Amino acid sequence: MPRSALGRAFSVETFGSVDGPGLRFVLFLTGCPFHCLYCHNPECWSGADSFEVTAQEVLQKALRYRSYWGREGGLTVSGGEPLLQMDFLLELFPLFQERGISTCIDTSLAPFTKEEPFFSRFRSLMERTDLLLVDVKEMDEERHVRLTGRGNANVLEGIRYLDSIGKKIWIRHVLVPGYTDFDEDLRALRSFLDSLHNVERVEVLPYHSLALGKYRKLQLPYPLEGVPSPTRERIDNARRILGAI
Numbered sequence: 001m002p003r004s005a006l007g008r009a010f011s012v013e014t015f016g017s018v019d020g021p022g023l024r025f026v027l028f029l030t031g032c033p034f035h036c037l038y039c040h041n042p043e044c045w046s047g048a049d050s051f052e053v054t055a056q057e058v059l060q061k062a063l064r065y066r067s068y069w070g071r072e073g074g075l076t077v078s079g080g081e082p083l084l085q086m087d088f089l090l091e092l093f094p095l096f097q098e099r100g101i102s103t104c105i106d107t108s109l110a111p112f113t114k115e116e117p118f119f120s121r122f123r124s125l126m127e128r129t130d131l132l133l134v135d136v137k138e139m140d141e142e143r144h145v146r147l148t149g150r151g152n153a154n155v156l157e158g159i160r161y162l163d164s165i166g167k168k169i170w171i172r173h174v175l176v177p178g179y180t181d182f183d184e185d186l187r188a189l190r191s192f193l194d195s196l197h198n199v200e201r202v203e204v205l206p207y208h209s210l211a212l213g214k215y216r217k218l219q220l221p222y223p224l225e226g227v228p229s230p231t232r233e234r235i236d237n238a239r240r241i242l243g244a245i
Contacts, residue, residue: 022072074102112158
């Protein structure tokens with residue numbers, strides 16, 4: 001019998017209300033290729049307080065809360081970047097779908113490539129995934145590198161691929177003054193989204209510095225210390241441009 005894949009996680013939320021439709025059981029996995037300046041889960045980089053779980057362990061814990069989910073709720077795997085642990089997800093998601101429970105991935109698509117062996121595993125995973133929450137950091141390549149340490153060409157390619165297979169996605173954009181709130185980039189994102197057919201929802205998430213305490217606990221410098229949250233005017237402007245809720 002093949003050995004079960006182990007997931008490495010750093011947190012669980014039993015009543016997630018902002019991680020997909022309805023109430024959801026949210027598993028946060030470690031590891032991420034991006035090091036976003038505003039990252040609110042820096043513990044996913046260091047592995048601080050992380051733990052190993054099997055797919056069966058996650059299922060049994062999640063099922064305790066199934067009565068609260070209603071018709072829309074289910075499982076969301078977030079991070080970090082869940083696509084770094086696809087072998088684990090390929091064991092986990094069938095367990096939920098076999099029980100009629102919806103599956104969702106919260107991702108930046110940072111690892112996406114059409115090269116093997118990633119692409120075949122990704123296609124298999126998409127057959128077991130009902131929805132993806134895709135975080136588009138920035139449309140401008142240079143600003144994206146400044147923000148995350150890496151480019152965004154593969155991210156946009158991944159979104160186009162998801163569109164080609166008709167996979168439902170929600171787009172999320174974190175609005176950070178001076179980093180991701182440029183009107184020309186917001187318009188470029190809107191133009192890109194208008195070319196797609198699989199976007200069910202667009203969300204603008206205002207930047208906040210509530211993760212500052214985590215950085216201090218981990219003795220990490222907080223890159224955006226002193227950067228304010230966006231004003232209501234800028235939030236409304238971004239939502240208007242993007243057609244967001």
